Amino acid sequence: MTGSGRFAPSPSGDLHLGNLRTALLAWLFARSTQRSFALRIEDLDRVADGAEARQIADLRSVGIDFDGTPVRQSERRELYDAALDRLVDADLVYECYCTRREILDAASAPHAPDGAYPGTCRNFTDKERAIRRTARPAALRLRADESSWTVSDLLHGEFTGVVDDFVLRRGDGIPAYNLAVVVDDGDQGIDQVVRADDLLTSAPRQAYLAGLLGIEPPQYVHVPLAVGPTGKRLAKRDGAVTLRDRIELGEMPSDVFRLIAGSFGVDATSARQLLGRWDSTLVPSAPWAVRLPP
Ligand code: GLU
Ligand code: ZN
Numbered sequence: 096m097t098g099s100g101r102f103a104p105s106p107s108g109d110l111h112l113g114n115l116r117t118a119l120l121a122w123l124f125a126r127s128t129q130r131s132f133a134l135r136i137e138d139l140d141r142v143a144d145g146a147e148a149r150q151i152a153d154l155r156s157v158g159i160d161f162d163g164t165p166v167r168q169s170e171r172r173e174l175y176d177a178a179l180d181r182l183v184d185a186d187l188v189y190e191c192y193c194t195r196r197e198i199l200d201a202a203s204a205p206h207a208p209d210g211a212y213p214g215t216c217r218n219f220t221d222k223e224r225a226i227r228r229t230a231r232p233a234a235l236r237l238r239a240d241e242s243s244w245t246v247s248d249l250l251h252g253e254f255t256g257v258v259d260d261f262v263l264r265r266g267d268g269i270p271a272y273n274l275a276v277v278v279d280d281g282d283q284g285i286d287q288v289v290r291a292d293d294l295l296t297s298a299p300r301q302a303y304l305a306g307l308l309g310i311e312p313p314q315y316v317h318v319p320l321a322v323g324p325t326g327k328r329l330a331k332r333d334g335a336v337t338l339r340d341r342i343e344l345g346e347m348p349s350d351v352f353r354l355i356a357g358s359f360g361v362d363a364t365s366a367r368q369l370l371g372r373w374d375s376t377l378v379p380s381a382p383w384a385v386r387l388p389p
Contacts, residue, residue, distance in 0.1 A: 098286035099162070100125025101133040102154070103276070106146035109337040110153055112385055113291070113321025113329040116355045119366065120318050120378065121289035122159045124249075127373045131162040133283050137276075138169045139269050153338045156348045157355075158366030166283070168275050175270035178278045178308055179263055182237065187307060188263060190224060190233035191216040211259035212236065235264040237304065244299035248315040250378060251292075256299035277301050281310035292317035293328075316375075321383040329385055336385070346388075358383045 102118045104110060110118070125132040134154075136147050151165065182188050193201075193215055201213040217238065219227070227233075237260055245255040262271040280288065288298075295317040302312035323333035330336070335344055341351050349364040356363040359377040363369040 097129060099131040099133050099284050100128075100287040100289060101135055101280070101283065101285045102159070102161075103135040103137050103279075103290070104150050105137045105141060106143060106150060107141040108143050108146055108331075109339055110150050111321070111329055111331070111336040112338075112351070112355060113336075113383065115153065115157060115338065115351070116321060116358065116383060117289070117291050117318060118154055118159055119157065119355060119369075120316075122366065123370060123373050124289045124316055124375065125287060126370055127375075128287070130287055132160070133163060133285065134161040134165040135279055135283065136165055136167045136169075137272070138167055139272070139275060149339070156338065157352050166279070168270075168279065171275075171279065171282075172270070174278050174282060175264075175275055178274065179235065179270070182263065182307065185307075187238045188235050189217060189219075189238055189260075190228065191236045191260075191262070192227040192231060192233050194231075211242075211257050212261065214260055217260060232266045232268070234262050234266040236260040237263055237307075239303065241303060244303040246298045246302045246312065246315055248295065248298070248317055249375065250316055250318065250380070251295060254295060254298065254315075256296050258300050258303045261300050273297060273300055273304065277304045277308065277310065280313055281305065281308065286311070286313045287316065288313040289316040289318060291320050293320060318378055319380065319382045321385050323385060326384075333385070334387060336387070350388075354385075354388070 100121050102121045104114065122132055198212060201215055239258050239260050241258050243255050244258045245253055248254050261273055263274045264270055298315050305312045321329040323329045335341055338348065338351055353364050356369050361369060361372055361377065363372065
């Protein structure tokens with residue numbers, strides 16, 4: 096095997112059909128390219144009781160298998176801290192004391208690129224820092240030398256997006272998602288990242304940070320989201336949208352699988368069966384408009 100793909104759910108609740116489809120796509124892309132496939136539980140934040148075990152069971156019941164033991168971000172703090180220390184040593188980190196409100200107000204100023212941190216705290220003197228530090232716990236931000244970066248995505252081609260001085264460690268001391276994901280993908284030997292395309296705009300920041308940490312950026316594959324009847328991203332409000340909901344209505348995991356496989360225009364009831372017929376051109380470029388059987 097060469098390289099590895101991964102699925103990295105946040106255990107904040109049960110996986111819905113869109114999440115299962117993204118997981119299946121990650122598995123298909125990895126398995127069809129002879130990669131191994133890792134599961135990482137992104138539990139630094141928002142953990143729902145029992146969700147991790149239910150997510151793993153649901154993935155298995157639609158035929159998605161993993162290599163190795165799942166890793167949990169909550170158990171890998173030393174790795175994130177070590178990476179942060181290296182960036183601090185390279186003088187690439189500074190403290191930020193801004194509130195969310197202050198950032199929103201400053202970011203709407205005409206010179207700030209879309210959603211980018213405006214750099215308010217970048218050039219404070221030691222004296223100014225000492226004063227502001229007493230007001231609230233500081234977040235740590237990357238001192239980025241670039242304002243954009245280009246990544247290569249199998250479905251989107253060359254994608255250029257904003258790189259700003261993004262947060263590496265939150266004010267509450269928790270490693271930020273962008274840091275954890277880069278450190279973990281590097282540490283786990285992940286060279287293919289398949290995930291929902293709402294994260295495409297995060298990829299330039301992550302690839303840039305990877306470079307600073309001496310990590311080769313992965314091949315990205317950002318896949319379309321699932322949407323409900325109103326055209327908004329699929330959510331609980333759309334009804335029986337989790338595997339467990341469907342099973343309660345009398346369906347089998349194979350029925351749910353067939354619904355997902357149908358979104359690729361393939362009639363298949365198991366992951367292995369779909370893998371045998373897999374081809375990356377089967378991923379439609381439009382969001383998956385989920386039509387639930389009555
Ligand atoms: N944990 C993130 C999520 O559930 C995915 C992060 C990633 O795949 O990079 O949306
Ligand atoms: Zn700030």
